[in-house]
Amino acid sequence: MKKQTSAPRLSIAEENYLKAIYKLTEHSERPAATTAIAEQMQTAAASVTDMLKRLADKGLIHYERYKGVSLSDEGLRLATHLVRKHRLWEVFLVDKLGFGWDKVHDIAEQLEHIRSPELVERLDEFLGRPRFDPHGDPIPDAEGQFAERQQILLCKLTEGQQGVIVGVAEHAPSFLQFLDKLSLVLGTCLEVVERFDFDDSMKVRLPDGREVLLSSKVTHNLFVQKQPV
Amino acid sequence: MKKQTSAPRLSIAEENYLKAIYKLTEHSERPAATTAIAEQMQTAAASVTDMLKRLADKGLIHYERYKGVSLSDEGLRLATHLVRKHRLWEVFLVDKLGFGWDKVHDIAEQLEHIRSPELVERLDEFLGRPRFDPHGDPIPDAEGQFAERQQILLCKLTEGQQGVIVGVAEHAPSFLQFLDKLSLVLGTCLEVVERFDFDDSMKVRLPDGREVLLSSKVTHNLFVQKQPV
DNA sequence: AACTATTTTTTGGCTTGCCTAAAAAATAGT
DNA sequence: ACTATTTTTTAGGCAAGCCAAAAAATAGTT
Ligand SMILES: [Mn+2]
Ligand SMILES: [Mn+2]
Ligand SMILES: [Mn+2]
Ligand SMILES: [Mn+2]
Numbered sequence: 001m002k003k004q005t006s007a008p009r010l011s012i013a014e015e016n017y018l019k020a021i022y023k024l025t026e027h028s029e030r031p032a033a034t035t036a037i038a039e040q041m042q043t044a045a046a047s048v049t050d051m052l053k054r055l056a057d058k059g060l061i062h063y064e065r066y067k068g069v070s071l072s073d074e075g076l077r078l079a080t081h082l083v084r085k086h087r088l089w090e091v092f093l094v095d096k097l098g099f100g101w102d103k104v105h106d107i108a109e110q111l112e113h114i115r116s117p118e119l120v121e122r123l124d125e126f127l128g129r130p131r132f133d134p135h136g137d138p139i140p141d142a143e144g145q146f147a148e149r150q151q152i153l154l155c156k157l158t159e160g161q162q163g164v165i166v167g168v169a170e171h172a173p174s175f176l177q178f179l180d181k182l183s184l185v186l187g188t189c190l191e192v193v194e195r196f197d198f199d200d201s202m203k204v205r206l207p208d209g210r211e212v213l214l215s216s217k218v219t220h221n222l223f224v225q226k227q228p229v
Numbered sequence: 230m231k232k233q234t235s236a237p238r239l240s241i242a243e244e245n246y247l248k249a250i251y252k253l254t255e256h257s258e259r260p261a262a263t264t265a266i267a268e269q270m271q272t273a274a275a276s277v278t279d280m281l282k283r284l285a286d287k288g289l290i291h292y293e294r295y296k297g298v299s300l301s302d303e304g305l306r307l308a309t310h311l312v313r314k315h316r317l318w319e320v321f322l323v324d325k326l327g328f329g330w331d332k333v334h335d336i337a338e339q340l341e342h343i344r345s346p347e348l349v350e351r352l353d354e355f356l357g358r359p360r361f362d363p364h365g366d367p368i369p370d371a372e373g374q375f376a377e378r379q380q381i382l383l384c385k386l387t388e389g390q391q392g393v394i395v396g397v398a399e400h401a402p403s404f405l406q407f408l409d410k411l412s413l414v415l416g417t418c419l420e421v422v423e424r425f426d427f428d429d430s431m432k433v434r435l436p437d438g439r440e441v442l443l444s445s446k447v448t449h450n451l452f453v454q455k456q457p458v
Numbered sequence: 459a460a461c462t463a464t465t466t467t468t469t470g471g472c473t474t475g476c477c478t479a480a481a482a483a484a485t486a487g488t
Numbered sequence: 489a490c491t492a493t494t495t496t497t498t499a500g501g502c503a504a505g506c507c508a509a510a511a512a513a514t515a516g517t518t
Binding site: 262263264274275277278294295 | 464465466467468469
């Protein structure tokens, strides 16, 4: 029941489940819970159990009743490729078509399911083999390898330290639009003027001299690269 | 049963049926036959009847049992939009990603189903608002209007007349690859040296001076623009 | 008009993917 | 150790799409 004769292409639904499981297990050792997947996919838990059985039969996940689920090697490979396609398309939409970084996610959710190895390769080349997407997330290469980068959350910087914004941990359009309003776009250099530990907020100075107060929510969702002062 | 409260998005399957019906009725007055649609879609006739009932319920086609089917105004609008997207993506694949014109159809078949009005508009602009796709087929504008062009089949040219290749009636990759081999690409100017009416073949002279014999099958599937001599 | 061949629809059934409601299992609290 | 709560699975059902086989309609022929 586990071995596959050949590799039947996955449906869009199956691909979306794989990506959901990937996201949930990406930064943790523990398997993904049915409820968490249901939440991520906006479906009923019963639908998730249904699908988990199918994915397990296809050898894409490790699944034991009541024990949660994790990706198999093959499942991880497929999920990584989906992430690659998603992020490459996001680069295309922003760099080539001029979309705002807050507008591209839903379209990339569709484009990531386009099936054509040659298309991905040519797109990658057309875009100049980008290593990070418009949100600063790394784009795995054709072998599934992610670029490494020295980055920390803004909230980890101490007073006087400088950092360059290289990514966002939160992708909600409202958050991205808020950052746009403050000109806190990728590549922006900022210096921590003062930290207010009682509520985790901080005042930072921007390149134009402006000083702004950033809430805890903001400082915990901005990735920066520490700059030597 | 005909009036729609709102416009529920179509499934990919429904879109493909609409496009098949569009293709079959595009150049004829008569409605499309169930068998013809089944042939076009590579499905069983029973599946077609199933879908026709659904499309009729949604007001996208005019359907009467045993009488064939044609697109409603709304169906035509949607089908035209699909054609627009398909051809724009083909331009993207050839012009921007460097695909051969014989490789793009299947990928465009997938891309045409991506749903985002803004994407289509931006893509159109990015491509320079092309009016014809890589096969010489006209790309309808946002209002569904096709560009008109003075074009005839190569087989209609008489001896001594010159024409510029502007399109192909047949899209089979094998035909396109054959044309590539002979350098009969869009924009190529050719002169009819001699016609052989007994088998409808003709000898033509190419810009490089080469003279080639073209079979009936070829001359009936190449669109040219007649050139003043 | 009657018969035949072809086309189309109907019927019944399959898979995928989703749902709700209910049962069962795991977990947390006392 | 027992109970209450949460999590997960099971059961039963539904819509979309697909199919093969049977039945009905149409078209062609004599
Ligand atoms: Mn995204
Ligand atoms: Mn992203
Ligand atoms: Mn095409
Ligand atoms: Mn084309």
